Amino acid sequence: MPVKVLDFWGSPFAARVRVALAEKGVSYESKEEDLLVGKSDLLLQSNPIYGKVPVLLHDDKPVLESSNIVYYIDETWPNPQLLPACSYGRSRARFWTDFIDKKVYDVGRNIWMGKGDEVEAAKDEFIDVLKKLEGALGDREYYAGDQFGFLDIIFVSLSCWFPTYEKYGGFMVEEETPTIAAWLKRCYSRETVAKSMPDSQRVIEFVGMMRKMHGIE
Amino acid sequence: MAASDVKVLGMWSCPYVNRAQLALSIKSTEYEFIEENTLQKSDKLLKYNPVHKKIPVLIHGDKSVCESCIIVEYIADAFATGPRILPSDAYDRALARFWTAYIDDKWYPLVKVLRQSDDEEERKSLVQKLSEGLILLEEAFIGCSKGMAYFGGDSIGYLDIILGSCLAWLRVTEKVVGVELMDPTKAPQLAKWAERLCSDDRVKAVFPSIDRLMELHELIQAFLKSSK
Numbered sequence: 239m240p241v242k243v244l245d246f247w248g249s250p251f252a253a254r255v256r257v258a259l260a261e262k263g264v265s266y267e268s269k270e271e272d273l274l275v276g277k278s279d280l281l282l283q284s285n286p287i288y289g290k291v292p293v294l295l296h297d298d299k300p301v302l303e304s305s306n307i308v309y310y311i312d313e314t315w316p317n318p319q320l321l322p323a324c325s326y327g328r329s330r331a332r333f334w335t336d337f338i339d340k341k342v343y344d345v346g347r348n349i350w351m352g353k354g355d356e357v358e359a360a361k362d363e364f365i366d367v368l369k370k371l372e373g374a375l376g377d378r379e380y381y382a383g384d385q386f387g388f389l390d391i392i393f394v395s396l397s398c399w400f401p402t403y404e405k406y407g408g409f410m411v412e413e414e415t416p417t418i419a420a421w422l423k424r425c426y427s428r429e430t431v432a433k434s435m436p437d438s439q440r441v442i443e444f445v446g447m448m449r450k451m452h453g454i455e
Numbered sequence: 456m457a458a459s460d461v462k463v464l465g466m467w468s469c470p471y472v473n474r475a476q477l478a479l480s481i482k483s484t485e486y487e488f489i490e491e492n493t494l495q496k497s498d499k500l501l502k503y504n505p506v507h508k509k510i511p512v513l514i515h516g517d518k519s520v521c522e523s524c525i526i527v528e529y530i531a532d533a534f535a536t537g538p539r540i541l542p543s544d545a546y547d548r549a550l551a552r553f554w555t556a557y558i559d560d561k562w563y564p565l566v567k568v569l570r571q572s573d574d575e576e577e578r579k580s581l582v583q584k585l586s587e588g589l590i591l592l593e594e595a596f597i598g599c600s601k602g603m604a605y606f607g608g609d610s611i612g613y614l615d616i617i618l619g620s621c622l623a624w625l626r627v628t629e630k631v632v633g634v635e636l637m638d639p640t641k642a643p644q645l646a647k648w649a650e651r652l653c654s655d656d657r658v659k660a661v662f663p664s665i666d667r668l669m670e671l672h673e674l675i676q677a678f679l680k681s682s683k
Binding site: 287296299301302303306307309310313314325326328329332333336337370 | 506515518520521522524525526528529532533545546548549552553556557561591
């Protein structure tokens, strides 16, 4: 059954889907949405409520919301298994996925979209979020142990925007949360991650343009 | 599984807690219910949910699970007794999770805002949004149920638990505002589903009564007014 992904190069959420499909060795057709020009009819039909990427179309049936898509990919193509085998391990992965989804991108956005004191407050909140995620990692190689898995995919995909947050927030992930920085290097040494992530310099340029559009610089 | 091995930290009036209770009931799993004090979080709660400090928390042996949807998925996964809670098909599971996120992130939060609003224009706008949302949920029901009684098919499943838990406060809001949100002329299948679900004995045993919630609403409103 054909697999298509409605994609956007700079979307960290779309990156999750790219990494997950690469881990599973699933071939797919990628359709790049030009979100600055306008959303395609296919995107609006597939995701009428939110109109957002990524969308996975499996035999033309849409699966929406990036975390949801990664669950679907893991359940549909079982090897290698991304979620832990035990119920508790899975609930732990779901908990931190929910935390990452609610906190990382939105708080990060407050850093690059913020004005004046808002930036410092957002930076402090972001570092606090990273420290909690560092605590969850502990001294493990990856989030579930010694195998790269579900939660690693969910979190690492957002890291392509970290240099942007560092630039506008005036901090370094390596200094604030060295364990996270080491885990990031480990993840990026995997080909599936390295080839799926956008270039972070290109993201910085993109954000610079967005800031101009919003009158922030 | 002994009741002492499974505990739910929560409040009788909280729909997110009701989700955990109903899921355990469907799985015929006994549990100890530990009522949390709304005004002062217990040491237990702070210990078992240090990140969010919120109810519900499911304690299973020495493990704790937080966030209602995650708890329901855990119960579906970990307890072998009773019927399936999650759909057996991966695409149906993806749909159930999508609508759960829609209910929790977009639709249900508006119910509380409406109930506590005293601005006429704001109320009108919220009623409109909630009604539009219910029409989407009617379509979701038709798609998910495939002609059967529940979102989950012929038995109460994940999305029945998630949306079902919202019904009690929805009814209270309808009374407070004086509007029929779950209009059987606009969302007939959903209205029938709600009646069917709420007549199930397991649901009746878990979901709070509308009268009791109305009293609580009045107490909360009095408290909010006195602290302005």
